[in-house]
Amino acid sequence: MDKTKIKLNILGLSYSQTQSGAYALVLAEEEGERRIPIIIGAVEAQSIAIKLEGLEPPRPLTHDLFLNFARAFKIDILEVVIYKLEEGIFYSELVCLYNDEVVRIDSRTSDAVSLALRFNCPIYTFEDIMEKAGIVLDFGDQDETVEEDKKTTGGKSQKSKSPLAEKENYEKASEIKAEIERREK
DSSP: OOOOEEEEEEEEEEEOSSSTTEEEEEEEETTSSOEEEEEEEHHHHHHHHHHHTTOOOSSOOHHHHHHHHHHHTTEEEEEEEEEEEETTEEEEEEEEEETTEEEEEEEEHHHHHHHHHHHTOOEEEEHHHHHHHOBOSOOOOOHHHHHHHHHHTTTOOOOOOOHHHHHTOHHHHHHHHHHHHHHHO
16 A cells, blocks of 8 residues: 655635534645545634634643643654544644654644644645545536537636535535445445
């Protein structure tokens, strides 16, 4: 099995339309079109949003405390790795450096992403996880749409996006993909 790491970037957060009080954290592969929506809690979303917005809370939040603690004891996080997806739950680990030794620490993905922001370290996953959870919101060309696009663009083919893509409804797209996969089994 290919275990080449795929670098992810944080695309954003959106309010979950299916789970009250939850948010969708959307991670995007750096060298591709796929997105991974991950449902997280409100507290974790707030911690991520504060850092994404460049805000400084008056007192340290839990993840800020962790950063301060790690710096005080000369521990660094080198990277975050989302290494497993099982029954809809993403598993992550913090790859840390302490006394020239690499230490791996299990973490909830929401906490790992929040810490990656604070430690300014990369987030990775693997192809098998991208295959299971990755969604592409550009659902590709459809024959008649391509022909219509060629007429309106002087013969050049352009990709058309679905209404879900235009609204960036990652959560709904993920649900549709899961339902298609369920029906194919």
